[in-house]
Amino acid sequence: MKKIKYIALSLLALGMVACENDLVEDLRDRNNTDDGPLPELTAGSADFSNYVAIGPSFTAGFTDNGLFIAAQENSFPNIIAGKFANAGGGTFTQPWMNDNFGGLAAGGMRITDPRLVFGGAGPVPLEAVIGPVTVSTDIVLNNPTGPFNNLGIPGAKSFHFVAPGYGNIANFPAAANPYAVRVTGNAPNASILELAVAQNPTFFTADLIGGNDVLGYATAGGDANINQITDPATFQAAFNAIIAGLTANGANGAVTNIPYVSSLPYFTAVPVNALDPSNPSFGPLIPTLNGIFGQINLVYQALGQPERSIVFSETAASPVVIRDESLADVSAQMAAAFNASPTFPAFVQSLGLPAAAAPLVANLLASTYGQSRQATADDLLTLPSSSVIGTVNSDFFTFLTSQGIPADLAGQFAVEGITYPLDDRWVLLPSENAEIIAAVDAYNTTIENVANANGLALVDVNSILTEAATTGIMFDEYNLNADLVFGGLVSLDGVHLTARGYALMANSFLQAIDATYGSNFEASGNLAKAGDFPTNYSPTLQ
Numbered sequence: 001m002k003k004i005k006y007i008a009l010s011l012l013a014l015g016m017v018a019c020e021n022d023l024v025e026d027l028r029d030r031n032n033t034d035d036g037p038l039p040e041l042t043a044g045s046a047d048f049s050n051y052v053a054i055g056p057s058f059t060a061g062f063t064d065n066g067l068f069i070a071a072q073e074n075s076f077p078n079i080i081a082g083k084f085a086n087a088g089g090g091t092f093t094q095p096w097m098n099d100n101f102g103g104l105a106a107g108g109m110r111i112t113d114p115r116l117v118f119g120g121a122g123p124v125p126l127e128a129v130i131g132p133v134t135v136s137t138d139i140v141l142n143n144p145t146g147p148f149n150n151l152g153i154p155g156a157k158s159f160h161f162v163a164p165g166y167g168n169i170a171n172f173p174a175a176a177n178p179y180a181v182r183v184t185g186n187a188p189n190a191s192i193l194e195l196a197v198a199q200n201p202t203f204f205t206a207d208l209i210g211g212n213d214v215l216g217y218a219t220a221g222g223d224a225n226i227n228q229i230t231d232p233a234t235f236q237a238a239f240n241a242i243i244a245g246l247t248a249n250g251a252n253g254a255v256t257n258i259p260y261v262s263s264l265p266y267f268t269a270v271p272v273n274a275l276d277p278s279n280p281s282f283g284p285l286i287p288t289l290n291g292i293f294g295q296i297n298l299v300y301q302a303l304g305q306p307e308r309s310i311v312f313s314e315t316a317a318s319p320v321v322i323r324d325e326s327l328a329d330v331s332a333q334m335a336a337a338f339n340a341s342p343t344f345p346a347f348v349q350s351l352g353l354p355a356a357a358a359p360l361v362a363n364l365l366a367s368t369y370g371q372s373r374q375a376t377a378d379d380l381l382t383l384p385s386s387s388v389i390g391t392v393n394s395d396f397f398t399f400l401t402s403q404g405i406p407a408d409l410a411g412q413f414a415v416e417g418i419t420y421p422l423d424d425r426w427v428l429l430p431s432e433n434a435e436i437i438a439a440v441d442a443y444n445t446t447i448e449n450v451a452n453a454n455g456l457a458l459v460d461v462n463s464i465l466t467e468a469a470t471t472g473i474m475f476d477e478y479n480l481n482a483d484l485v486f487g488g489l490v491s492l493d494g495v496h497l498t499a500r501g502y503a504l505m506a507n508s509f510l511q512a513i514d515a516t517y518g519s520n521f522e523a524s525g526n527l528a529k530a531g532d533f534p535t536n537y538s539p540t541l542q
Contacts, residue, residue, distance in 0.1 A: 038525045041087050044518030046252045048084035051092060052149050052201035053077035054161065054192060054242070056212050057496055058505070059152025059205075060179065063537075064123075065493035066102025066115030067154060067179070070537055074499035077150050077205060079506035083526050084203070087519065094150040095182045098142060100541045101126060103135035104178050110135050111178060116492040117539040122485060123492035129539040139169060139181045146185040147199050151192050153179050157212045157230055158238040161192045197245045204246045204253040205509060208461065210235050210443040211258050214436045215495070218261045221382055221425040222432025229435060232442035239443075243450050252517060254457035254509050257444040262433050263469040265484035266383045266494030272375035273317035274389050275418065281390065282418070286312045289418070295347050296369055299337045303330055308373045319374040320381070320389055320417035325424060326431045331370030338362035351409060360403060368413075372421040378430040383484075383494045385426040389417040396420050457516035459508050475504050476530035488535045498535045503528040 053059050060067055061075025072078065072094050081092035102115035114126040114133055127133060136142075153160070155177055165171050167184030184190055196204065213230035220226035246253060261267070277283040289312055297309040308327070312318045338344050339362050345355035353361065375381070381389075393414045400410035413419045428436075444462065451458040465482065467473050468489050472481035480489040480501065489501040497505060506528050510521040521527060 039520060039523055041524040041526050042518075042520055043087040044514075044520070046513065046517040046519055047202040048087055048089040050090055050149075050199065050202045051077075051081055051084055051204070052151065052196050052199050052246075053080075053205045053207075054151045054196045054246070055153075055205070055207040055209060056156045057152065057154035058208050058211075058502070059150065060154050061152065061502065062154045062496045063491040063493070063498060063502075064102070064115040064117070064496075065491075066112070068097050068100045068102040068115055070100050070541060071102075071115075071499070072096060072150075074502055074533055075150065075152065076207075076497075076502040076506040076509065077152070079503055079528050080205065080509055081149070083506070083510060083521055083528070086526055087521075092149045093147070095144050095146070095148050098136040098138075100537070101133045101135060103137070105135045105138040105140075106172070106178070107140040108138065111139075111173075115537070118485060118492065118536055123494075126539060137182075139172070139178045143182045143185075146183055147195065148183050149199070151183055151196050153177055153183070153192055155179065155212060156192070157216070158210045158235045158242075159230065161209065162238055162241050164191050164194075165189045166191060193242055193245045197248065200249055201246065201251050204251055205255070206242060206246065206253065207256040207459070207505075208258060209239055209242060209255070210447070211261070213443070214258070214439050215261050217432075218428055218436055219266065219382060219495075221423075222428050222435070223424045226425060229439045232439060232446070235439075235443050236446045239446055239450060243454060243456070247454050247456075252456070253454075254459060254513055254516070255447060255451050256459040256461040257447050258440050259462045259465040260437055260440055261495075262380055262428065262436065263465050263482060264495050265482055265487070265490050267380040267428055268469070268482070269383055269484040269494060270381040270386045270389075271317070272319045272377060272379055272381060274320050274381070274386075275312060275318040277312075277314050277316070277318070279390075283314070286314050292351075292419075295344075296334075296365060299334050302337060303333055305330065310369075310372070310374055319376065321372055321419075321421045322375050322379065322417070322427045323372055323421040323423055324427075324429060325371060326429060327371045327373065329370045331366040334366035334370055335362050338365060352406070353409070357404070364400070364403065364405075364413075368421065375422075375427065380428040380433065381422075382426055382428065385417075385422060388426060389422070391416050393420045455516070457509070457512040459505075459512045461505075461508075464504075464508060473504065475500065475507075478530050480504060492536070499533040499537075500530055500535050503530060503533040 059077055061071040063071045078092060081089060104112045116123040117126050117129055119129060160166050166177055167180030168176055168188035169181045172181060213235055216227035217229045275282055277286060293310040300306055300308045310321055339359060345358045348358045348361050349355055392411050393416050397410050397414040400413060401407055416422060468480060469482040472479040478488060481487040482490055484494055491498045510527055513519055514522055
């Protein structure tokens, strides 16, 4: 039915038939129900005259792994501000980017890349489709001047909003955020919260404060050496300070809780059963691989760890091999077992190596597979792992050749997810996801308590994303789900929303505001319409 609708719309656009009558009819549909005219819009007890939005990337409108003009135009705060304008709301200023390419530069040097686009099969860099572009938004050369009603700072964690100098370019890159640099203007040491409070807002939204406090750890595959979860006590202190500052002069507002980030396609788009036997680069090697792993599996069984056995199917997709640091490290026991086996030297010779290399091979196999197993349905592969699985790990290849292993054999034993277990940064383990869930639950308890204590509207983003990841969410005539590319809700980066997703989020805010402050955005027909917002942006958008 949707295809038929799109064809009809195209014919109308080409023919311009009865457009005036259609417009009149559309206006009638929007302002009338079967029971008669819709009620007039009222603000209830809220004052929308000076609206300020504070939060991380969702507030800014970040989408497709970038921030650009069109995305900012469709940011959920800008959508909300447009509805507020019908109920006494004032102007809403944003720190506009310079183009629709996305990306940032510092003194002419690129520091973040342009946005992603759909390449026919999946997300690809914009430049892979249209060729090289110049990133023109430069945090050294052309920052806009404020103050800004939209203080969305992609990448900011909870405590960053109260940190002085987070937008001071003198602190970049060690302790400053490039998007924060663009909003501080003549007050480079002011915190983001101070910039918001200085505008004396009458109404505010604070969304997903704390989202990056867990997301950074999650996207790093739970590798605490790359990114750590913010302690709940630190989050609580920061969130309390943010809301205390925003409400100090009596402002009303709306906040959101934090979703379980593992519901995002960044963690669900890549299946653990990623090894397809019909792949000509993998299928023909399965018998040989199973023969090699058969020797390793015998040791696992002898050590009482048969669940770690690695077997590839010749008829169905098989799980990738991962490194699981939560497992006991049995490297020493494996090496001893290999060295004690009278048949191991013959196995080494079957690899094309001399029998004298048996001790070396024993140690290499043991160190590689001492904490490995095949992935299960409880493991979550990160989106970037899709471009890694099946490739040769160059560092491990170099290490093996440095140990005297011939290059062709080293290449065979360094294949990511097959003979070389995927590193922690590519996999979110069940134990790591449990840490994230515990932190999110703690954050959400704080958020709910603070919202209730201050009489704020609370948007349950956690439930919204969970629903999208299971049954999907109806938004007008569209069902939005959390599938990558085609789900309509989440953009090509697997984390941030599409324009239509941000419109849905704006409506969720407006509905919560109605329930808390007695406004009637929904009843008066002042919600965003799904069809007015795209789910993707053309590569030619400039």
